[in-house]
Amino acid sequence: GAGVSQSPSNKVTEKGKDVELRCDPISGHTALYWYRQSLGQGLEFLIYFQGNSAPDKSGLPSDRFSAERTGGSVSTLTIQRTQQEDSAVYLCASSPRTPREQFFGPGTRLTVL
Protein backbone atom coordinates (compact mmCIF):
# COMPACT_ATOMS: atom_id res chain seq x y z
CA GLY A 1 0.00 0.00 0.00
CA ALA A 2 0.95 3.65 -0.22
CA GLY A 3 3.35 4.92 2.36
CA VAL A 4 3.83 8.38 3.80
CA SER A 5 4.51 10.93 1.12
CA GLN A 6 6.01 14.37 1.44
CA SER A 7 6.30 17.26 -0.92
CA PRO A 8 8.34 18.87 -2.20
CA SER A 9 11.28 16.50 -1.95
CA ASN A 10 13.68 19.42 -2.19
CA LYS A 11 13.15 23.09 -1.56
CA VAL A 12 15.67 25.88 -2.01
CA THR A 13 14.58 29.27 -0.79
CA GLU A 14 16.02 32.62 0.06
CA LYS A 15 16.39 33.88 3.58
CA GLY A 16 13.27 35.67 4.70
CA LYS A 17 10.85 33.80 2.46
CA ASP A 18 8.03 31.62 3.75
CA VAL A 19 7.89 27.92 2.92
CA GLU A 20 5.18 25.30 3.25
CA LEU A 21 5.93 21.61 3.54
CA ARG A 22 3.29 18.98 3.01
CA CYS A 23 2.81 15.51 4.46
CA ASP A 24 0.31 12.86 3.37
CA PRO A 25 0.16 10.13 6.01
CA ILE A 26 -0.82 6.54 5.52
CA SER A 27 -4.57 6.30 5.20
CA GLY A 28 -6.21 5.63 8.54
CA HIS A 29 -3.26 6.63 10.67
CA THR A 30 -4.50 8.94 13.38
CA ALA A 31 -1.14 10.14 14.65
CA LEU A 32 1.18 12.32 12.62
CA TYR A 33 4.61 13.63 13.58
CA TRP A 34 7.03 16.21 12.28
CA TYR A 35 10.77 16.04 12.91
CA ARG A 36 13.77 17.75 11.49
CA GLN A 37 17.24 16.40 11.03
CA SER A 38 20.24 18.57 10.42
CA LEU A 39 23.28 17.16 8.63
CA GLY A 40 24.93 14.52 10.79
CA GLN A 41 22.53 15.10 13.65
CA GLY A 42 19.75 13.11 15.28
CA LEU A 43 16.04 13.65 14.84
CA GLU A 44 14.60 16.68 16.56
CA PHE A 45 10.93 16.38 17.50
CA LEU A 46 8.85 19.34 16.34
CA ILE A 47 5.17 18.55 16.82
CA TYR A 48 2.68 15.74 16.70
CA PHE A 49 -1.00 15.49 15.91
CA GLN A 50 -3.60 13.14 17.26
CA GLY A 51 -6.38 13.56 14.73
CA ASN A 52 -6.47 17.28 13.99
CA SER A 53 -5.30 18.29 17.44
CA ALA A 54 -1.72 19.03 18.40
CA PRO A 55 -1.36 18.09 22.09
CA ASP A 56 2.34 18.85 22.12
CA LYS A 57 3.84 21.83 20.31
CA SER A 58 6.82 22.08 22.60
CA GLY A 59 9.32 21.13 19.94
CA LEU A 60 8.60 23.99 17.58
CA PRO A 61 11.84 26.03 17.58
CA SER A 62 10.21 29.45 17.38
CA ASP A 63 6.98 31.24 16.56
CA ARG A 64 8.05 31.27 12.92
CA PHE A 65 7.10 27.60 12.81
CA SER A 66 3.50 26.46 12.67
CA ALA A 67 1.69 23.32 11.60
CA GLU A 68 -1.82 22.26 10.95
CA ARG A 69 -3.68 19.14 10.03
CA THR A 70 -7.06 19.00 8.41
CA GLY A 71 -9.55 16.19 8.05
CA GLY A 72 -7.34 13.95 10.13
CA SER A 73 -5.14 13.48 7.10
CA VAL A 74 -2.85 15.92 5.31
CA SER A 75 -0.59 18.13 7.38
CA THR A 76 1.38 21.21 6.46
CA LEU A 77 4.37 22.65 8.25
CA THR A 78 4.90 26.33 7.58
CA ILE A 79 8.10 28.22 8.26
CA GLN A 80 7.84 31.97 8.03
CA ARG A 81 10.76 34.30 7.37
CA THR A 82 13.16 31.42 6.89
CA GLN A 83 16.66 31.63 8.31
CA GLN A 84 19.76 29.75 7.27
CA GLU A 85 19.65 27.67 10.45
CA ASP A 86 16.32 26.28 9.28
CA SER A 87 18.16 24.30 6.61
CA ALA A 88 17.59 20.63 7.35
CA VAL A 89 15.64 17.59 6.27
CA TYR A 90 12.08 17.76 7.54
CA LEU A 91 10.63 14.32 8.15
CA CYS A 92 7.02 13.39 8.62
CA ALA A 93 5.85 10.14 10.16
CA SER A 94 2.47 8.61 10.82
CA SER A 95 1.30 5.94 13.21
CA PRO A 96 -1.92 4.00 13.68
CA ARG A 97 -2.05 5.30 17.23
CA THR A 98 0.30 6.82 19.77
CA PRO A 99 2.91 6.02 20.67
CA ARG A 100 3.58 3.11 18.45
CA GLU A 101 5.65 2.27 15.44
CA GLN A 102 6.06 5.18 13.12
CA PHE A 103 6.29 5.07 9.37
CA PHE A 104 8.40 7.82 7.91
CA GLY A 105 8.13 9.68 4.68
CA PRO A 106 11.19 10.36 2.53
CA GLY A 107 11.54 13.88 3.89
CA THR A 108 11.81 17.36 2.44
CA ARG A 109 15.32 18.73 2.14
CA LEU A 110 15.13 22.46 2.84
CA THR A 111 18.01 24.73 1.94
CA VAL A 112 17.86 28.38 2.92
CA LEU A 113 20.37 30.52 1.08
Next chain:
Amino acid sequence: RKEVEQDPGPFNVPEGATVAFNCTYSNSASQSFFWYRQDCRKEPKLLMSVYSSGNEDGRFTAQLNRASQYISLLIRDSKLSDSATYLCVVPQDAAGGTSYGKLTFGQGTILTVHP
Protein backbone atom coordinates in the same frame (compact mmCIF):
# COMPACT_ATOMS: atom_id res chain seq x y z
CA ARG B 1 20.53 11.78 32.63
CA LYS B 2 19.52 12.69 29.10
CA GLU B 3 16.07 11.60 27.89
CA VAL B 4 17.73 9.10 25.57
CA GLU B 5 21.44 8.45 25.33
CA GLN B 6 23.22 6.02 23.06
CA ASP B 7 26.72 4.71 22.60
CA PRO B 8 28.38 7.34 20.45
CA GLY B 9 30.10 4.86 18.13
CA PRO B 10 31.12 4.55 15.43
CA PHE B 11 31.44 0.80 15.47
CA ASN B 12 33.57 -0.79 12.78
CA VAL B 13 33.30 -4.57 12.70
CA PRO B 14 34.15 -7.35 10.25
CA GLU B 15 31.52 -9.45 8.58
CA GLY B 16 30.32 -12.22 10.86
CA ALA B 17 31.04 -10.33 14.07
CA THR B 18 28.60 -9.86 16.91
CA VAL B 19 28.03 -6.27 17.97
CA ALA B 20 25.93 -4.74 20.72
CA PHE B 21 24.61 -1.23 21.24
CA ASN B 22 23.29 0.21 24.48
CA CYS B 23 20.77 2.93 25.08
CA THR B 24 19.80 4.51 28.40
CA TYR B 25 16.66 6.51 29.07
CA SER B 26 15.51 8.78 31.87
CA ASN B 27 11.73 8.37 31.89
CA SER B 28 10.97 5.44 34.18
CA ALA B 29 7.32 5.50 33.07
CA SER B 30 8.10 4.62 29.46
CA GLN B 31 6.50 1.32 28.56
CA SER B 32 7.58 0.45 25.06
CA PHE B 33 10.72 1.07 23.11
CA PHE B 34 11.89 0.90 19.54
CA TRP B 35 15.03 0.46 17.51
CA TYR B 36 15.10 2.11 14.09
CA ARG B 37 17.77 1.96 11.45
CA GLN B 38 18.59 4.82 9.17
CA ASP B 39 20.63 4.42 6.02
CA CYS B 40 22.64 7.35 4.74
CA ARG B 41 20.36 10.12 3.41
CA LYS B 42 17.28 7.94 3.92
CA GLU B 43 14.38 8.05 6.34
CA PRO B 44 14.42 5.93 9.53
CA LYS B 45 12.73 2.55 9.35
CA LEU B 46 11.51 0.44 12.22
CA LEU B 47 13.80 -2.44 13.07
CA MET B 48 12.36 -3.83 16.29
CA SER B 49 9.84 -3.04 18.99
CA VAL B 50 10.49 -3.93 22.62
CA TYR B 51 7.45 -4.21 24.88
CA SER B 52 8.60 -6.61 27.58
CA SER B 53 11.94 -7.94 28.65
CA GLY B 54 13.15 -8.56 25.15
CA ASN B 55 12.48 -9.47 21.58
CA GLU B 56 14.35 -11.58 19.04
CA ASP B 57 14.05 -11.45 15.26
CA GLY B 58 16.54 -13.56 13.37
CA ARG B 59 20.02 -12.16 13.92
CA PHE B 60 18.69 -9.26 15.97
CA THR B 61 17.93 -9.33 19.69
CA ALA B 62 16.66 -6.41 21.71
CA GLN B 63 16.68 -6.53 25.49
CA LEU B 64 15.10 -4.25 28.05
CA ASN B 65 16.24 -3.72 31.62
CA ARG B 66 13.63 -1.56 33.33
CA ALA B 67 15.43 -1.47 36.66
CA SER B 68 18.52 0.04 35.09
CA GLN B 69 16.57 1.87 32.38
CA TYR B 70 18.51 0.65 29.43
CA ILE B 71 17.81 -1.11 26.18
CA SER B 72 20.30 -3.03 24.13
CA LEU B 73 20.43 -4.22 20.54
CA LEU B 74 22.54 -7.24 19.64
CA ILE B 75 23.36 -8.08 16.05
CA ARG B 76 24.84 -11.52 15.38
CA ASP B 77 26.67 -12.62 12.25
CA SER B 78 26.93 -9.06 10.92
CA LYS B 79 26.37 -8.49 7.21
CA LEU B 80 27.65 -5.70 5.02
CA SER B 81 24.03 -4.63 4.61
CA ASP B 82 23.76 -4.01 8.36
CA SER B 83 25.89 -0.88 7.93
CA ALA B 84 23.65 1.98 9.02
CA THR B 85 22.86 4.28 11.92
CA TYR B 86 20.82 2.63 14.67
CA LEU B 87 18.42 4.86 16.57
CA CYS B 88 17.01 4.13 20.00
CA VAL B 89 13.50 5.55 20.46
CA VAL B 90 11.68 6.08 23.74
CA PRO B 91 8.06 7.27 24.09
CA GLN B 92 7.54 9.89 26.78
CA ASP B 93 4.82 8.08 28.67
CA ALA B 94 3.55 9.28 32.03
CA ALA B 95 3.06 7.26 35.19
CA GLY B 96 -0.10 5.20 34.98
CA GLY B 97 0.40 4.50 31.32
CA THR B 98 -0.82 7.80 29.94
CA SER B 99 0.73 8.29 26.55
CA TYR B 100 1.69 11.78 25.47
CA GLY B 101 2.55 10.60 22.01
CA LYS B 102 5.94 12.24 21.95
CA LEU B 103 8.84 10.01 21.05
CA THR B 104 12.42 10.92 21.77
CA PHE B 105 15.09 9.66 19.41
CA GLY B 106 18.64 9.04 20.50
CA GLN B 107 21.46 10.55 18.49
CA GLY B 108 22.14 7.19 16.88
CA THR B 109 25.05 4.80 16.71
CA ILE B 110 26.87 4.37 13.44
CA LEU B 111 27.73 0.83 12.45
CA THR B 112 30.05 -0.03 9.61
CA VAL B 113 30.51 -3.67 8.68
CA HIS B 114 33.56 -4.31 6.50
CA PRO B 115 34.58 -7.37 4.48
